[in-house]
Amino acid sequence: MLEFLKSWYERKFSDPHAVTLFFLLIALVALLYFVGSLIIPVLVALVIAYLLEWPVIKLQNLGLARLSACASVMLLFAGVMIAVFVTMVPVLWQQAANLLQEAPSMLEQGKSFLMHLPERHPELINAQQIQNIVSNVESKVLEFGQQILSFSLTSLKDVVAWMIYLILVPLLVFFMLKDKIELTSGIETFLPKQRRLISQVWHEMNQQIMNYIRGKVIEIVIIGGASFIAFAIFDLRYAALLGVLVGLSVLIPFVGAALVTIPVAAVALFQFGLAPEFWYLLIAYGVIQVLDGNVLVPLLFSEAVDLNPVYIIVAVLFFGGLWGFWGVFFAIPLASLVRALLNAWTTEEKMIIKEA
Template sequence: MTIQKQVGFWIAALVVFALGLWLLRDVLLPFVAGLALAYLLDPLADRLERLGLGRLGATLLILGLFVLGFVLVLFLLAPLVAGQVGSFVANLPAYAARLQRLALDYGQPIVERLGGPQSLRDVEASVGDLVSQGAGWLTAFLRSLWSGGQALVSIVALLVVTPVVAFYLLIDWDHMVEAVDSWLPRPHQATIRELFVEINAAIAGFIRGQTAVCLILGTFYAIGLSVLGLNFGVLIGLSAGLLSFIPYVGSLTGLLLSVGVAIVQFWPDGLMVAATLGVFVFGQFVEGNILSPKLVGASVGLHPVWLMFALLAFGSLFGFVGLLLAVPLAAAAGVLARFALRRYLASSLYSGAPRSIAGHEPALITDVRAAGDA
């Protein structure tokens, strides 16, 4: 088969795969979540197997402990978080109005100096409309998350079907890997295996490491803000930790929310506002200098901009399923792009030199190297 036919075949396969995802996006969530869970827990199952426990026993033990821990966390945190979400939604308009009033009070001399009293009234009206519209939109969005039967059905399916899917996939994981390996085209088997190893290292290094970072940061932010007595501290801290899966987005979102709430709650006590800011500054220092280098590492190859683009693109196309698939597909695309770049840099398209024939270098290159050695 020629190169053109091979490229055409794989492009067609990719198009069919993407089309299937798009058509089945409404029912794929528990299956993709189960696949992700099995992938995350497979190294632990392999380790238990090496200790003498059978694959079935290791799978039952791991998933049992995982489900038990998830249920305990859900029962402990769900009432607290749900209460804070309701209170936050109810108080959001008042908090926004208070921030608007403080901003206009302290910015009044500057606005009047630049445009006069009429400019101040125009700015106040514009900011008021913007804040009210934004608060209304956010309130409606948060309430819509829990309204409608489809959302409830999706949550139930996620909680019930996902562990079952993960159980069967985790039992047969090694057999599935062997089966996929047996399907690889023989002439390119070594190259494809090398690419799969690199893709697996990128995905595992980011997902497992970044998940640990998110859990640690979320716990730290929630405890730190709660100790300061900040309203909705647990909600803001956990949200900031979970959103830290997207580099810089979680910390920036949590910083803006917490400082805004702190200004409304504590002002004019600037020390408490500074302490709230200090929690996120310290968290960012620990993440950048300790957690990320140790848990994620520098060899993952997922640039923050590329990751944010992948999350937004796949999320808009496939919803929550797209968010689950964004990181693996972005990591795979990055590995393939680097492989293609290495091949390009090693080819005559880049160097402009004629390719070697039968293992012999062109005479021009040999003469130049000989002259350089002389």
């Protein structure tokens, strides 16, 4: 066993470049795990900077200076965000409040529907099973309501922090864009000279992360907009709120679509019953999800779709458990990073064997 471990170590870490890459990864993981919550504004700014780098480059290609391009893009981005906040947030807030007010009656209607199932289908289900289901659902709803209440009470203390973030994050984004070359050069000065594998992995992942963030934003807008239009055509209540939820659900691969189906189906069932409109709405919603998974995702994430769905789900569970929302958001790039690291180490091992 010891000989096997020694042989493995010599194959994987005989090159100082591989050792440098390994310890850099350990340091980054430890940094994010222990102080990740303290640097959330930096992470948010980094994501936005990646998103805005593409239009900045396009403006530079048109002959604009880097500073002017960054300023123009930041002004446009700020204007869009303010417009979205002013027009959408009040509507979403009102619809969310109305949905919470109607939630008890929706639950009672669902409870009544379930309690009559044993009368209609006694061969499939009995009253005791229905009672157990209803009890479990009621306890989960009560627990969820308590969590929402506690979150709203504790979030009041974070208002000042959010106000600070609203000032710090745009400033960080602007300087990350403007001083990109200086910042990357400064980081390189702290790295050891044996960084060939680090450069290899970085060049492989840098463009992929940029494409992923841009593609994910485009996917959220398209799927959310298409869902809102479909819900509005069927005159579904809370169409804007449900459309936003469907759009945001794409942040969690596979699982998000399944989770957001529950509120969509519940609201449609409460409004239409088992009428044809209910089934037509679910069919339209299913078509949107199918087009998203089979057309939109391959177009936007051509570099990531070759990952097996099992790897993606494992990445969502693992990185989400480590870093919460950001782990889920970056699950696919992080899984691709692991693959790039394995490819780099495998390539390095083959080169060492060939030289030997």
